[in-house]
Structure formats: structure tokens, C-alpha cells
Amino acid sequence: MSFVALDRLVKKQLIPETSAARVAFLWDEIRRLKKEKRAFLPAHNYQLPEIQAVADFVGDSFELAVKSRDIDSRLVVFCGVRFMAEGCYTLAPERPVYLPSLQALCSLAEVDADEVAERQDFLRSLGRNFVTMTYVNTYADVKALSDTCCTSSNAPKIAARLGAPDILFVPDQNLAYQVALQTRRMYLPPPDPHQFSPQEYKERIEPLMREGERQGLVGNVFAWEGACHVHHAMTLEDIAHIRRDDPEAVVIVHGEVRPELQEEADEVMSTSGMVRYVAEHPEKKKLAILTECGLVVRLELENPEKQFYKPCRLCRYMKANDLENVYETLRDEPAERRITVPESVRTGAALAMQRMIELAT
Numbered sequence: 001m002s003f004v005a006l007d008r009l010v011k012k013q014l015i016p017e018t019s020a021a022r023v024a025f026l027w028d029e030i031r032r033l034k035k036e037k038r039a040f041l042p043a044h045n046y047q048l049p050e051i052q053a054v055a056d057f058v059g060d061s062f063e064l065a066v067k068s069r070d071i072d073s074r075l076v077v078f079c080g081v082r083f084m085a086e087g088c089y090t091l092a093p094e095r096p097v098y099l100p101s102l103q104a105l106c107s108l109a110e111v112d113a114d115e116v117a118e119r120q121d122f123l124r125s126l127g128r129n130f131v132t133m134t135y136v137n138t139y140a141d142v143k144a145l146s147d148t149c150c151t152s153s154n155a156p157k158i159a160a161r162l163g164a165p166d167i168l169f170v171p172d173q174n175l176a177y178q179v180a181l182q183t184r185r186m187y188l189p190p191p192d193p194h195q196f197s198p199q200e201y202k203e204r205i206e207p208l209m210r211e212g213e214r215q216g217l218v219g220n221v222f223a224w225e226g227a228c229h230v231h232h233a234m235t236l237e238d239i240a241h242i243r244r245d246d247p248e249a250v251v252i253v254h255g256e257v258r259p260e261l262q263e264e265a266d267e268v269m270s271t272s273g274m275v276r277y278v279a280e281h282p283e284k285k286k287l288a289i290l291t292e293c294g295l296v297v298r299l300e301l302e303n304p305e306k307q308f309y310k311p312c313r314l315c316r317y318m319k320a321n322d323l324e325n326v327y328e329t330l331r332d333e334p335a336e337r338r339i340t341v342p343e344s345v346r347t348g349a350a351l352a353m354q355r356m357i358e359l360a361t
């Protein structure tokens with residue numbers, strides 16, 4: 001991305017002056033190796049700016065899934081987290097996909113596929129007419145149990161097109177709320193993590209389902225008990241603080257924040273939705289962006305004339321990638337950083353991802 005010039009990164013103290021020469025060397029080497037090896041380097045919006053600077057494409061998780069499926073390259077070094085690299089392999093398994101750091105995981109993605117199958121059995125036992133919608137922030141075994149995947153940029157749109165009244169939404173309980181709200185379904189809060197008791201859960205959700213019927217809603221969203229450690233930690237006080245300091249600031253939150261923050265915000269969006277919003281609203285000069293800080297850093301670099309408040313937080317998983325391990329991975333193609341999926345689950349996961357792409361576009 002051309003917006004990231006080395007002198008600006010130093011001036012904004014995003015990289016120390018003492019590292020500038022090394023960064024310049026790594027950029028040259030990465031660009032040379034990409035060409036030589038016909039490699040594609042996609043990067044998520046949360047990646048460090050010095051990584052975004054040498055990436056071939058920067059986007060949200062939906063854009064990255066589509067782009068890296070369609071691109072013609074010999075290999076991919078995926079500058080994002082594991083589920084994204086896995087999704088890239090799932091859609092185009094003929095091409096090696098590498099992840100710069102094996103620590104680049106995601107707190108949402110750690111879902112036990114057996115527990116999902118158990119929940120599906122439970123909903124069947126209640127006689128519910130449901131589909132399973134899985135956020136892409138999951139691994140292939142869970143995707144393979146799903147009717148479709150979705151991302152934060154398209155979850156309500158996909159839900160509206162599925163045709164079943166009820167939705168089991170895995171794993172983000174907060175994005176599940178946004179789906180319920182926008183598709184006129186009753187939001188059924190998740191059970192406590194790893195404490196699923198069918199009887200207790202049933203007693204909790206039945207009155208809510210009856211209330212949904214009374215209100216004439218389309219159906220129900222059964223929220224899974226997952227949450228992102230970054231977005232779930234954001235509080236109403238983060239927004240109240242901004243509103244007190246600057247009532248004119250537009251407050252934009254990611255769909256992974258808690259329901260009460262989604263209600264209080266001016267807009268709820270995916271990361272690239274936020275980038276577009278800022279570009280398409282030159283008149284909005286002050287913005288508070290509640291998501292991972294990498295996105296806000298990018299917006300500041302792209303929009304120096306605007307003021308960004310930063311109640312953002314860091315994702316340690318996204319920040320496990322750095323320019324050094326991106327370079328090493330591209331140079332050495334280490335076998336242990338190659339991401340694959342057993343073929344027995346890949347095909348089911350690919351169907352769910354392809355269905356997402358069809359329904360979202």
C-alpha cells in the first residue's frame with residue numbers, strides 16, 4: 001500500500017528510527033522474492049503498517065477470502081491469522097499457503113466441533129427448523145458442519161437469504177445479536193462457555209422464543225458462547241467517554257462488540273466497511289473507531305486531515321506476524337508454517353465458504 005512511506009512511519013513513531021534501515025532492506029527483499037517466486041501476500045486490515053506496505057492486497061476477512069481464492073500465484077504468505085490462511089487453502093488447495101507465525105491464532109476460532117454437532121442435535125430434538133451459520137473465524141472442522149459461512153461484512157445479508165426461520169450462529173455471540181436485530185429474529189443469549197446443560201438452556205430460551213412469536217418475528221438466532229478477547233473487552237464507558245469529550249464524533253464499532261455497544265454506536269461495520277465509510281464521508285472529520293488498533297493506524301495514515309479517537313485495543317494474535325517472520329517465511333517456505341486441512345473436512349468447509357461467497361455477492 002503506497003500510503004505507508006517509511007519516513008511517515010518513523011515520524012509517527014510506528015517504527016523506531018534505528019529500525020528504518022532494516023525495514024527498508026526487508027521491503028526490498030520481500031518485493032524481490034515475491035516477484036521471483038510468484039508469491040501473493042494478502043494482509044488483513046489489522047496487520048502492522050510495515051506489513052501492509054508490502055502486501056499485494058489489504059482487506060477484511062471476506063475480501064481476503066475472495067481475493068486469495070481468485071489470484072493466480074505459485075504460493076501465498078498469508079499475513080493474517082490461522083483461520084484466514086486455512087480458509088485460503090480450503091478454497092484453493094492446489095497452492096501452498098504459509099502463515100508467518102504459528103502464534104497468529106484467534107480467540108473466537110477455538111470451538112469444539114463435537115460441541116457444535118451436539119447443539120445441532122439438541123435443536124433438532126426441539127423440532128426447530130434451523131440452519132447453521134458459521135463466522136469465518138473458525139477452523140475447517142466447524143465450517144464443515146455448517147450450511148454457510150459469513151463474515152462481519154455480510155452476516156445479516158446472508159441470514160436474510162437463507163430461508164429457514166431459526167439460525168444457530170457460531171461462534172460470535174455479539175455478531176449473532178447484529179444478525180438477529182437486522183433480520184427481525186429473537187436473539188437468544190448463549191449458555192455459559194463449556195457448561196451446556198440442555199434442560200437449563202431450554203428453560204432460559206423458551207420464554208424468549210414465545211416472546212418472539214408474540215412480536216411476530218421471523219424466527220430466532222441461537223447464539224454460540226464465543227467472543228473475541230479484543231472486542232468483548234470494550235465497554236459502554238469507552239463510548240460514553242468519547243460522547244462526553246466530543247459529542248460531534250461519529251462512533252463506529254465492529255460487529256464483534258457487545259450488543260449494548262452496538263445499540264449505542266452510530267454505525268456497526270466490518271473493518272473494510274469502516275475504511276469505506278471514512279473515505280466516503282469527507283465531511284466527517286472526527287471519528288471514534290472501536291476495533292483493533294491496526295485498522296485505526298491505517299485510517300490515520302490514509303486520512304491525515306481527520307481526527308481519530310482511539311478506544312481501540314490490540315489483538316496479540318494479529319500482532320504475532322512481523323516483517324521479519326514474513327520475510328523468513330517467504331524466503332524459506334518452512335514446512336511447519338505451511339497450513340493445510342485434511343481433505344475429509346476441507347470439502348465440507350469449502351462448500352460452506354463458497355455458499356457464503358454466492359450469497360454475499
Ligand code: 13P
Pocket residue numbers: 045059060061062137151152153228256269270271272
Ligand atoms: P473483518 O472481517 O471485519 O475484517 O473482521 C475480522 C476480525 O477478525 C475482526 O476481529
Ligand code: SF4
Pocket residue numbers: 081105106107108137228229230231256292315316317318
Ligand atoms: Fe480473532 Fe478478535 Fe483477533 Fe479478530 S481481533 S483475529 S476476532 S482475536
